Structures are given as structure tokens and as C-alpha cells.
Amino acid sequence: MSTAGFAILGAGIFAKEAHLPALLALGSDAPPLRAVYSRSEKSSHEFSDAAAAMGLTPAPAIYHDGDPSMDLDALLARTDITAVAVVLPITLQPSIILKALAAGKHVLSEKPVAPDVAGGISLIKTYDEKYRKNLVWRVAENFEAEPGFRAAGEAIAAGKIGKVVFFKATVRNYIDVENKYYKTPWRTVPDLDGGVHTIAALRTMLPEPLTHLSSFASLNHEYLKPHDTIHAVVKAGSHFHGLVELSFGFPSKTTPAADGFVITGTEGWLTVNSAKGVLRVVIKRTVKAEGKPTEEVEEVIEHRAKGVEAEFASFFDATVGKTTLDIGDPLEALKDVAFIQAGLNSGGELVDLGQLVSEGK
Template sequence: MPAHGLAILGSGIFAKEAHLPALAALGGAVDVKAVYSRSRKSSTEFAEAAQEKLGLKHKLDVYNEEDEGRSLDSLLARPDIKAVIVVLPITLQPDIVRKALAAGKHVLSEKPVAPDVASGRALIEEYEAKYKPQGLVWRVAENFETEPGFQAAQRIVHGGKLGTIKYYNARAYSWVDTHSKWYNTPWRTVPDYQGGFLLDGGVHTIAVLRKVLPSSFTSLSAYASLAKDILKPHDTINAVVASDDNSHGIIELSWGTPVQSRVTEAHSSISITGDKGWLEATRVGENIRVVVRTAVLDENGKPVWDEEKKLWKETEEVIEEKSCGVEKEIESWLRAVDGEDDGLDAPRGTLVDVAFIEAALNSKGTPVDLKKLVTG
């Protein structure tokens, strides 16, 4: 993979703590040249951190809205920068993506694709009509979609090992309080987008289900609520969802846990059940573990009874993969820029994730047609 002239747009926590280590792991595949942030201070601090983390011999060029001649437009005018990674607040990203595409840059923008379905759909349609024909590649950085552990789960389900999928379940709980570094990011403390942390973080869980399940979501019925006053407007969703293949599931998402034990004891996981077995995917430390259990069948396809244990026989397979989704999403995007498109993180796919959250926030128990919401 040839080195790509790259700029980072955004200098916050995730840019420093996730994107920089991922870029460092990719080594010679990238040539990071510049950083942009709205303030001089944050862009300068990021440039210093990047030089150390990436082992650069040169200093990153710093762009911001305070120094004359160093604006985002100036950065995007540079011919040696071919691609940008956008790691900015949710509501800012669509306009920045447009601006970067208009400047002829390939774009990887952080999830979610947009703050709402309508603006996301409009951006996607503009990209597909105007910029994709020019050969520009835009992907949405949904790192859960590219995690090797979740991809292993997808191969198992799509390969038929579990048989016909019947039902599924997802539980994602998180602890956020006023001491959290994520909460103290100004744009998260008082969010100007629907759902707060549910949109920011909830799309991850939906993305996994979207990739692992063998068929698309069709509808959902849900209730959304606020359990913790600091996390307005909503922090909890409970949804019942149906899929094209007549399977169905229950999805629980909450950032509004009252104490940390609600997170540690809640057993956050994703499980998929078919007529031949089931799997469960969980995070264990820095890894993603997938446990697959299937029925042992005889030559006639009938379950086998273990007389000694007085149980139906079953097999167990454990797959454990290191979590490295951010690295993999950047690598996948760069390969797409080089003409090797694996289909991961396509904007239209990630629009489904936003649609799910938006539908759940507004359902109030009434079924919502998810396909209609996505297509408009």
C-alpha cells in the first residue's frame, strides 16, 4: 500500500487516543502532513502529540481559525494532501465532509454519518451523484463494523453454522458521570443533536447487528427515556425490532446507569440464535470474544442425547480477537482509495444505524418502518 498524504481534521480525545495509535500501527501506509482544529491551542497540542506518537521527523503543519492564512480552506487547497480524516463534533461533520469532497479529497469521517437521517441521506445522495463519479472515496469510520471479532461472528452467521436465524438480543450499558472525559467534551455536555450519547455511542451496537445479521431491519417499536438528568435529552432506549427474514430481537441501550455496578454486572453483549445453535459476542479487556454453541446432530440431522450427562450434546467454539477497529477502518479506507473496496463502512450502511436510533427516540411504542425512514 503506497503512502498517502493525509491531514487530520479535529484534535479531540478520540483523535489523540484512537486515531493516532491506529495511524502509528499502519506505519508507512500514511504520511500525515497537517492537522486542523478551530483553536490554535488544540491544533498545536495535537501536532506535538502526533510527532511523538508517529515518530515523525517533521512537525505537522498546523491550521486553525485564529491564525491568518491557516484556515481549513488553506489546508484543503494543498495538492500534496490527498485525503482527510474528519474527527469533529457530530453536527459539524456533514458540512466539513462536503467541503473536503469539493476540494477533491478522499474522506474518512467519524460516525455517525450525520446527526439525523434527512441530513445524512442528502449528503450521501450528493456524494453519489457528484463526487463518487470523480473517483473520490468517502467512508464513515464505524470501527465496530471493522472489528475482527465481529467480522468472525458475521462469517459464522452468514455461513449457516447457526442454521436459520430466529431471534437476537443486544445489551449495551455504559457509565457516564460529570467526571467522565467524554462528558466533559463541551459538545457532548450540552448536545445540539438528537439522543445525546445514544446517537454518539448507540450506533456502534446497531452497526454490529446490521453486519452480523443475515437480513435487514424492517421495523421497530421502542421507548426512549432519561434516567440521569446530566445526560439530556435521552440516555436509554428499549426496543423490539423485526428483520426481513422474520427473525426479531430485543435491544437495550443505556448510558444512564445509576451506579457503575449496573454496567459491570449487566453483561453487555450481542447474541444471535438460530435453529442449530447460538453465539454470543462480548468485550473482554482489549479483546472481543465470540462463543459459538451448536447442537450435535446425527446422520439424520437429529439432536444427539448424552445419556451419561442427561443432556443434549452440543459443541463449543471460542474465538478471541484483539480489538483494533480504528486501525482496520483506516486501512480499509486507504485500500478503497487504491481501488480495493471491501464494502466496509459504506455511508448508506451507516445511515441505517442513525435511522435506528432516530426511530427509537421517536417511536413512543408505535411501530416505525425503518426501510421507509432510510429511503425517505
């Protein structure tokens, strides 16, 4: 790995609880973390202290908006920092991504790619026209990188359940006003953050892309407005369809065991569920032998959740020209945003997702 340095722009909960452990796990496969930027000096200090406490030493230098000599421009002017991760509130991210690219830095930006489809299209166009030739920009969608979801996709591609005929994704969460993420701008500012993980997981597993949806959205808790729930009927590829239920407005912390993913094929079915940091894939395949009853064969695949670590590793490899996992493409991440935007706005009308991604409306 190159000795070039790395910086994290944003010092919130996810940066501390997900990014720092991922960098620690990568060890020498990650460039040194040289700096952290936050709008507030306090959060930058706390992040730097947390990094040092984990063993990421020397502690990253602190940058913040309170001191013009140590602000974001000063950080981006450093020649020993060649790449940054952007972990800021979603409405701020596009301008910071462009600022970092203009400063000649490779960029890994947290999902979603932009607050809406139109903004994402504009951002990708600018990257393609001005920066793609020399700089790497990837979107950090950790569900796309999760080994469990990738293993499920590989099993489906290998024909272990036959030809996919329908699917269901169910995610129900209880979010109250004491939730640590609810109290941050990631949740208190209306955006499309919620739900893109689920769509990225489907995108990773299904053999063909989602093409159309018809949905209804609702609000069950006023503090989660404008919406906290989407129910959608979805068409995918040329021949199969499914149901997607996304809710952050469940009434209880205890949710039904039916949450997760079920993908059904002509010769079996597959489920994916998460528990205690492990993604568990169960494959049931029907086996027919002439003159004998049909039998079911079960295969279980389990992977520790390490999507953030995997997306970092792939990004760092890409910045030094190494072959990487096919993850983090901004255009693919835009498809996830398009689904959520369409799900919120459909009102029962059929939405062409391909047209939305290409035209922004």
C-alpha cells in the first residue's frame, strides 16, 4: 500500500463507530489516517482522541471551521493526503465531494450518492466530465459490499434456486426520539437516506435490475416526517416481480421474525437475515429424481458483517490502480436513491425507474 495519506471529513457517530474500526481491521492495507475535519472543533477532537484510543496512531490532525488556518481548505491543500472519506450530512455531501475532487483527492462518499435523483445525475455528470480520468470516486454502500449479500447473489447466479420468479424484502424498524441517529442531521433533516441499504442489497442479489414500481408512502410517527413507511410492488428484469416493505415507524422495538429477504426461484428459494453481526443465507433447493419423491436440500452460508471494511479495502486498492470488487459505482448507487424517491412519490402510479435515473423525473 502506498504511503499516501487519508483523511475523514465528518466526525459523527458512524465515522467513529464504523469507519475507525474498519481502518483498524485493515491495518497496513489502509493508508495512514492523517487528519479529520468537522464543522466543530469539539467533535474533531473527540474523533481524534477515539482514533488514538483504538490504536490508530499518531492521532489524526484536527481541522474545523472555527479556525481559518485549520479549516477544510487547509486540509485539502495538504499534499500528503491523497484520498478522503466524506461522512457528512447528506444535504452537504455533493458540494464537499466536488470540493475534494477539485483539490485532486480521491473520494469515498457515504451513501446515498445525493439527496435526490436530479442532484445525483448532476454530480455524476460533473465527475465524468472533469475528474473520472484521474481520480476515483466511489459511494460507500456497505450492504453492496457485504460478503453475505454477495454470496447470496453468487448462489442465485449459479442457478441454485433455478430461475428467479419473485422476491420479498421486509425491513421494519422502531425509531424513537432518543435514538442516537435520530438526534443527528442524518435523520432530523428530511432526505433519502433511509431505505437505500435495502435496495442496494436487492441490487446485489437479484440477477436483473429493478425496473418499475407502484407504491404508497405514509407517516406513522410525526417526529419522522415527512414519511416513515413505504410499501411497493416492484417489477424486475424481464420476467419477475416482488414486494418491498420499508418502515422506520414500527410501534415496537420487537419486530416480527419475518423481517429480511426471501428470493424464490423455479427450483427453490433463498432467505437472508441478520442477527448479532452475522448475515445468514439459507438456500433450499428442490431435487427431483425419477421415480422418487421430491426432496429438499438445504445449504447455509454465514458471513460476519464487514461491509464497511470491504468497501474501504476496495476503494484503497482502486486509488493505487489495483483490481477491486465491482462496488461503489455512483450510477449504481443512484438507482437506490431513485427507488426510494419513486417509492415516496408514486402515490400508486407506475414509475419507470430507468427513466427516472436517466432523466431525473
